[in-house]
Amino acid sequence: MALLFVVPFYAIVAVAFGAIDPVFGSPVPVWNPLRWNFESFRYVITETFGNGGIYRPALIRTFLFVGLAVGLCLLIGYPVAYFIARYGGRFKTMLVVALVAPFFISYLMRMLAWVNLLQDDGLVNSVLVSFGLLGSPKNWLDGQAITVVLALVYGYIPYMILPLFGALDRIDPSLLEASRDLGASRRRTFTAVTLPLSRQAILAGTLIVSLPMFGDYYTADLMSGSPRTTMVGNLIDESLNSPFVNRSASLVLVMVMLLFVPMVLYMRSTARAEREGSA
């Protein structure tokens, strides 16, 4: 396990701080830390965080897309999870099956489904045009930020709903009854009882959805493929297929640095949940 996990990470570092073969222009990893060369890493840092850097727009866009998509996931996911947990009744099993189903459908297939629907002559355009909402078919798959954000929401929302459902389902209904009996309104019961009891799940859901979104490149590629929607993941993927593998490795390091705090946060919250579960 250590072999399969620590070594690969060290390889990223060695390539990021490695040299370039002068003849072939291909990267040579440097395993000895004393001989590390920070040129490519410095290049990536300047281009990512510096003013006017070529990677900077992609970084800002990534945070924007992920932020919007996570917000939408929460906005759509919470009411759904709440409804199924509280009012599912005898349909609950069936509804949970429907919630879990997307986990068993390949992410790429779910994107393919939308590529089909969003084509120029696809269903979305023909419905919108026939209802008069659009004058002429819109080219949804040509670098539209909204398409990419909605695709991210579509792709990752099940991962948001399940932890929310789990937490809301565990809330004892007698707590809510008590709150109502003591004179709280529906709204107050929600903000004073339900919401605080699901805070951990909101945090967990947000993290579990946003971490993979930061590394996503295939959604943007499939739903737009235009430089106007390039995310950090696309930069990593593109430089990995180019001679500048060092840059790819450096970008991965930058990403890990940026995501380190949320990753640790998530691990701590699961560890806490585990302790509480076993207690």
Added chain:
Amino acid sequence: MSLASDLGRTRPMQRLANPWGRPRFLVGFTVAYLLWSLLPVLMAVLFSFNSGRSRSTFQGFSFRWYWGDDTLSVFHNESLRAVLIQSLKLASLSVLIVVPLGVAFAIALDRWRGRPATAANTMMLTSFVTPEIVMGVALFLVITKLFTFIHLGTGAQILGLVTFEMAYPVIIVRARLLSIGYEYEEAAMDLGASPTKALRMVLLPLLKPAIAASTILVFADSIDDFVIVRYLSSGASTETIPIRIYSTARGAPTPALNALASLMLFATVIAFAVGAFVYRRATRGEGGETSALSDLAGQI
């Protein structure tokens, strides 16, 4: 939300009559969500049965893209068939490797308290939270720069999948071990069973539901895996279905691509049905109707 409160204002009597009634807005919202989440995929499956070439106009039902067409169907087109076989091969091999190893690992972690176990546990969780692209790039670099004796291709893909999927059985089996406790095993040994016999005749049968659940998850997750499998593939010969979708969805694919994707879905559904059946049998008498699903849902 405003709709809900409007409803509340316009019909106060009805609300008083039944304070626990279902908020209608939420009913509509949930139904809309479920339709939105599942209909597009059903449409994609439907179009895999299209008799024409279009992926947006349905021209009649046929199996043309599965096996009817002599050159372009999944069954007759060599390249599509190879993609399908590679996907099934990778998923089954990783189940065969990951599940036994993961179960052993979980038992070891459970017995072997202390710092090393905590470290191993943390590492397992780390692989869970790391964006897949980080793992993918890392494994790609290791295999191309360090362990050059492993070549990109099936072997490397399996190795990558094993690394990534290991967390599932370990987490699921450990959770089950915690709820089982040590009593059954100790009782077996008090009654004269050797430790191996206690493991084989008491612990493993008790772990069956956890093993079934991990098998489903690992199979579904590895057949769907894209990032790692793509970085570790050696080109067209080791392409899998998700890679093929990625590379051709935006070109001008025929519904054969939908057929290929649907076959992957059917394979997962079959695996799920078999796994759920085993799970149900293994947990018979342990809980209510929903236990299998809610357990599974809790574990994802």
